[in-house]
Ligand SMILES: Nc1nc2c(ncn2[C@@H]2O[C@H](COP(=O)(O)OP(=O)(O)OP(=O)(O)O)[C@@H](O)[C@H]2O)c(=O)[nH]1
């Protein structure tokens with residue numbers, strides 16, 4: 001072996017770990033945060049409320065072209081998005097679109113979107129959406145220790161999104177429980193100071209197609225108003241949204257109803273969260289530099 005071959009062999013590590021493109025964990029989030037200002041949004045809500053469908057539908061919207069005044073500018077988690085969208089595609093041969101349950105105990109999965117305003121006036125913005133199993137949510141509103149355990153996670157978030165299931169609000173048996181649970185959780189998080197004067201909250205009723213179909217708009221509006229009246233003054237921003245990411249077949253609502261307003265709230269203002277920043281692997285850095293354009297933001 002020549003000297004040159006020896007030098008090269010010495011420099012190449014045995015394993016190079018490449019990002020698979022699936023959802024990121026906390027370390028991956030830190031890496032993006034180290035390279036760029038970003039908005040991090042955490043979706044919270046009971047199982048089957050529609051968290052994963054919502055983030056998958058953002059991906060689908062951007063596949064179709066500009067959305068909510070923004071152009072798609074890249075993602076570090078494209079395969080992760082595709083994996084969550086699969087059951088909504090005709091190739092899955094499902095009779096109707098569906099989303100696979102997020103497994104309990106799999107932690108928080110983060111999905112990255114880089115977008116740029118359609119007029120190309122502003123630099124690229126980075127949004128990361130956090131998703132976890134709704135099973136985790138089941139006992140959360142009852143147990144103070146559980147609520148406090150959310151502190152490190154939510155302190156790192158730019159926005160926290162509470163989702164109430166419109167399908168449950170339309171169900172006479174479940175409506176009161178659905179109405180109270182989300183409110184109690186917001187209250188517990190504020191009372192324990194997990195969320196406070198600096199927090200930004202989106203309070204969302206999902207599956208709004210059920211609300212419309214069952215003509216319970218008045219009840220649903222009362223749920224939204226009650227939450228706003230109770231908590232808006234305790235936090236920096238409290239916004240209410242009516243959303244149907246994937247209305248039932250035959251619904252008069254358009255696909256992605258209400259999603260544009262939600263996305264616009266997320267994209268501005270960008271606030272880099274208080275996360276511990278790790279060293280960025282060279283591969284991620286160069287990718288982000290590419291999607292970030294000349295000024296790299
Ligand atoms: N009718 C209707 N169904 C929806 C809507 N959004 C989501 N769904 C359906 O609701 C079901 C549950 O959606 P998911 O996105 O898996 O819910 P999740 O909150 O991620 O659930 P977990 O992973 O169990 O916590 C799926 O069958 C979706 O197709 C909507 O706007 N309207």
Ligand SMILES: [Mg+2]
Pocket residue numbers: 051052053100101102131132133134
């Ligand atoms: Mg899920």
